[in-house]
Amino acid sequence: MRQDEITEIVERAAKLVTEQYVFPDLAERIAAHLGDRLRDGRYADVTDPAALATLVTGDLQSVNGDSHLRLKHHVAALPERDEDPDEGYWAREAAATMGGIARVQRLAGNVGLLDIRPCLFPPQIAGDAMMAAMRLLGGTDALLLDLRGNRGGSPDMVALVCGWFFAEPAHLHTMYDRAGNAHQFWSAAYLPVPPYEADKPVHVLTSAQTVSGGEELAYDLQQLGRATVVGERTGGGAHPCVGHRVHPHLELTVxxxxxxxxxxxxxxxxxxxxxxxxxxxxxxxDMAYRRVLEALLAADPQRPTADEARAALATLP
Structure with a gap:
């Protein structure tokens, strides 16, 4: 890469951060840091876009560690102007992944398993698939909600899924922009399936790869006292962002x-x-499954699926 090209990329990144980053005070510090690094020659020996992406991302995140603030390298060339994926793109992705419903299963002991990945698609695209999964699982006595492979998605789908777990609308979060304007998100007030009864245990499975919208779903259910989170600490990306093409193979996300x-x-x-x-x-x-089986048996040792549950427990580590 030419030095003038690198300078243009870094300076444009600093300008976009200054103008758009959700924390205006931090935006000034981050932009100034990029400028200092550019003048100090940090990027002088960079020869390819991937290497520049790594260095600039490290500097962008060095102030407050925001994992959504980054310079992303793309192997394939980006469109010549900033474009958000259209509904057709999401529809194709949803069609190829069963609307994000990777697995619906009844485990021994009448425990349901719902695996949502690779993401939570918008309700207008995948709402019917989600409703079908909920309807199938409605008769289970406990649920394992697997988000270990979930990389994010639509906050509206998060609200829809949360609506299944609460009899009344629940305030999930308030979204603020950099000017302080607020928009509240609530769990869906109505779904065309019966709610998942409040006395049924729900365990959410997480991994370090669970990010963004997947994290929101886990966090909402945990903080509102509706689910127990079992697994690994998640990736830590909470702030929705927009992408900007700053080079044919580089995208700045702010x-x-x-x-x-x-x-x-x-x-x-x-x-x-x-x-x-x-x-x-x-x-x-296995950990979550053991916990729910033990809870179900403790609550009613003579339940119809008790023998099935005990047999399943004997196989778990």
């Missing part, structure tokens, strides 16, 4: 909003969702 949870007064940015039961991602399902 967080422009921040959610505030009504219970904690904050969010999971940087720290991730902290599990109630911390185990490796690979062990999370």
């Amino acid at each position: 967080p422009v909003l921040r959610p505030v949870n009504p219970v904690t007064g904050t969010n999971w940015e940087g720290c991730g969702v902290i599990p109630d039961v911390e185990v490796s991602a690979g062990a999370a399902q």
Whole structure:
């Protein structure tokens, strides 16, 4: 890469951060830091876009560790102007992944398993698939909600899924922009399926790869007292962002909003969702399954599926 090209990329990145980053005071510091690094020659020996992306991302995140603030390298060339994926793109992705419903299963002991990945698609695209999964799982006595492979998605789908777990609308978070304008998100007030009864245990499975919208779903259910989170601390990306093409193979992503949870007064940015039961991602399902089987048997040792549950417990590590 030519030095004048690198200078143009870094200076444009600093300008976009200054103009758009959700925290204006931090935006000034981050932009100034980029300028200092450019003048100090940090990027002088960069020869390819991927290497520049790594260096600039490190400098962007060095002030406050915002994982959504980054310079991303793309192997394929980006469109010549900033474009958000259209509904057709999401529809194609949803069609190829069953609307994000990776697995719906009844485990022994009448425990349901719902695996949502790779992401939470918008309700207008994948709402029917989600409703079908909920309808199938409605008769289970406990649920494992697997988000270990979930990389984010639509806050409206998060609100829809949360609507299944609450009899009344619940305030999930308030989204603020850099000017302080606020927009509240509530769980869906109505779904065309019966709610998942409040006395049925729900365990959410997480991994370090669970990010963004997947983290929000886990965080919302945990903080509102509806679910136990089992697994690994999540990735820690809470701030929705917009992307800007600053080079044919480089995209600057700038967080422009921040959610505030009504219970904690904050969010999971940087720290991730902290599990109630911390185990490796690979062990999370067995751990959660054991916990719900033991809880079900303790509540009613003579339940119709008790023998099935005891047999399943005997196989778990």
